[in-house]
Structure formats: C-alpha cells, structure tokens
Amino acid sequence: MRKGSGDILNEFRQGDAAAFETLFRLHQRAVYGWILRIVRNPASAEELTVESFWRIHRAHARFQPSRGFEAWARRIATRAALDWLRTKQPEIELPAELQAPAATDPAVSAEIRLKTALAFQRLPSKLRIAAVLAVVEEQPHKEVAEALGISVSAVKVRVFRALRLLRKDLQQQGITP
Amino acid sequence: MNANDELRTKKLLQQSLPPVDRDSEPARDLWPAVLRRLDARTAAPPWFDWALGAGLVAFAAFFPASIPVFLYYL
Numbered sequence: 001m002r003k004g005s006g007d008i009l010n011e012f013r014q015g016d017a018a019a020f021e022t023l024f025r026l027h028q029r030a031v032y033g034w035i036l037r038i039v040r041n042p043a044s045a046e047e048l049t050v051e052s053f054w055r056i057h058r059a060h061a062r063f064q065p066s067r068g069f070e071a072w073a074r075r076i077a078t079r080a081a082l083d084w085l086r087t088k089q090p091e092i093e094l095p096a097e098l099q100a101p102a103a104t105d106p107a108v109s110a111e112i113r114l115k116t117a118l119a120f121q122r123l124p125s126k127l128r129i130a131a132v133l134a135v136v137e138e139q140p141h142k143e144v145a146e147a148l149g150i151s152v153s154a155v156k157v158r159v160f161r162a163l164r165l166l167r168k169d170l171q172q173q174g175i176t177p
Numbered sequence: 178m179n180a181n182d183e184l185r186t187k188k189l190l191q192q193s194l195p196p197v198d199r200d201s202e203p204a205r206d207l208w209p210a211v212l213r214r215l216d217a218r219t220a221a222p223p224w225f226d227w228a229l230g231a232g233l234v235a236f237a238a239f240f241p242a243s244i245p246v247f248l249y250y251l
Contacts, residue, residue: 029202037197046203050210116193135187136194163186164178177189
C-alpha cells in the first residue's frame with residue numbers, strides 16, 4: 001500500500017531514513033533552485049543543497065508535520081545560503097544556460113550593468129538576500145519572509161534599504177539610475 | 178528616495194542581474210553526497226572524547242612519572 005505524505009512526514013520526524021530519502025527525492029530540485037537564486041553558482045548551490053539536507057536531517061525531531069516540509073526546508077536552505085554569503089561573494093555572471101530570458105534596455109550599457117552588479121555585491125548580506133529574492137527573482141514577499149524568518153513588512157524594509165544603498169553607491173560613481 | 182527612484186533602481190538591478198532559469202536542476206544526483214555527509218558527521222568523535230584525551234595529555238605533562246603506569250594498563 002502506498003504511503004500518504006502525512007505518513008512520510010511523521011516517519012521523517014521520528015528519524016526514519018527511508019522517509020528522509022523520499023523527502024530528499026521530492027524536494028532536492030526545489031531546494032537547489034532556491035539556493036541557486038541566492039548564490040548564483042551551480043557548484044556552490046549543489047554543495048549548499050547537501051549542507052541543507054544534512055541540517056534538515058539533524059533537525060528532524062524539531063520538524064512539525066502540520067506546518068509542511070517545503071517552507072521549513074526552504075528556511076533551512078536560506079539560512080545555509082546566508083551563512084555562505086557572509087563569507088563568499090555570489091557570481092555576477094550566471095552561466096548562460098542558467099539565465100532566464102530577461103528584457104535588457106539597450107540604453108543601459110554593459111559597463112553600467114557590471115557596476116550595478118558589483119555595487120550590489122557590496123551590500124550587507126541580509127539586505128542582498130532579501131533584494132535578490134524579491135526584486136531579481138521576483139519571489140512573493142510572503143515566501144521571502146517565511147524563508148528568512150521575518151515579517152513581510154521587514155522584507156519590504158530590507159528591500160527598500162538595499163535599493164537606497166545601491167542607488168547611493170551608484171551615485172557616488174556618477175551613475176544616476 | 179522617492180517611488181520613481183526606487184522603481185528605476187529596481188529596473189536597473191533587474192537588468193544587471195538576470196534571474197535564474199526556473200527549470201534549473203542539479204547536474205548530478207546529490208543523494209550519495211548527502212549520505213557521505215551524514216556518515217562523516219556520525220563518525221566524528223564526540224567532544225567529550227577530545228576533552229578526555231586532552232585531560233590525559235595534560236595529566237601526563239604535569240606528572241610524567243604516571244606515563245609508565247598508563248602504558249602498563251594500555
């Protein structure tokens with residue numbers, strides 16, 4: 001008889017290895033994709049996906065099945081990615097095969113885009129992670145808030161502060177967005 | 178910064194950092210790496226083993242005469 005998702009979540013909570021593998025198989029792609037949006041480097045995203053699932057396994061006893069696995073896993077993955085961001089810089093240039101099609105304004109030169117990306121890297125990691133998820137990846141504020149463990153209004157404040165600091169940095173370089 | 182400035186900065190940022198393709202997936206199966214990670218952490222000696230070892234070394238350093246006794250009981 002096939003197990004329901006509730007059974008798997010409960011078994012995972014009790015430390016069942018097969019349930020953990022099932023959850024890994026179901027969610028590894030989503031967790032990887034979420035981390036990749038933050039770190040923008042496929043090799044680091046893979047490494048952090050492994051780290052996240054290790055943390056998920058370690059925290060299995062604290063998992064509450066009623067609150068769902070995906071949001072919980074995303075929160076742990078976000079924390080792992082934030083730890084990574086504090087010590088390393090994300091890639092500016094994404095490999096072409098990982099880029100989603102984006103409309104670029106021909107009036108904005110490649111040099112300005114590069115300077116903007118570099119200025120964005122200089123922002124504090126907490127502001128950067130909120131801005132990259134909410135502005136660049138256009139994730140709903142509610143999801144970003146859940147992943148960061150803060151309120152929706154706190155996400156909006158962080159995004160606003162990130163944009164304000166970015167604008168200030170660019171203005172100091174003679175660029176007015 | 179007014180709403181227009183915010184919008185323009187947002188658009189410039191979006192043009193400077195292209196979003197990641199939603200269909201991206203890992204290039205390899207990560208399950209073996211997760212298993213290796215779990216095994217590595219399980220195999221690591223707990224902190225009190227290190228503390229016990231450090232205590233024995235310190236004891237031997239302060240009381241060198243005890244070393245032959247330790248060796249005898251090994």
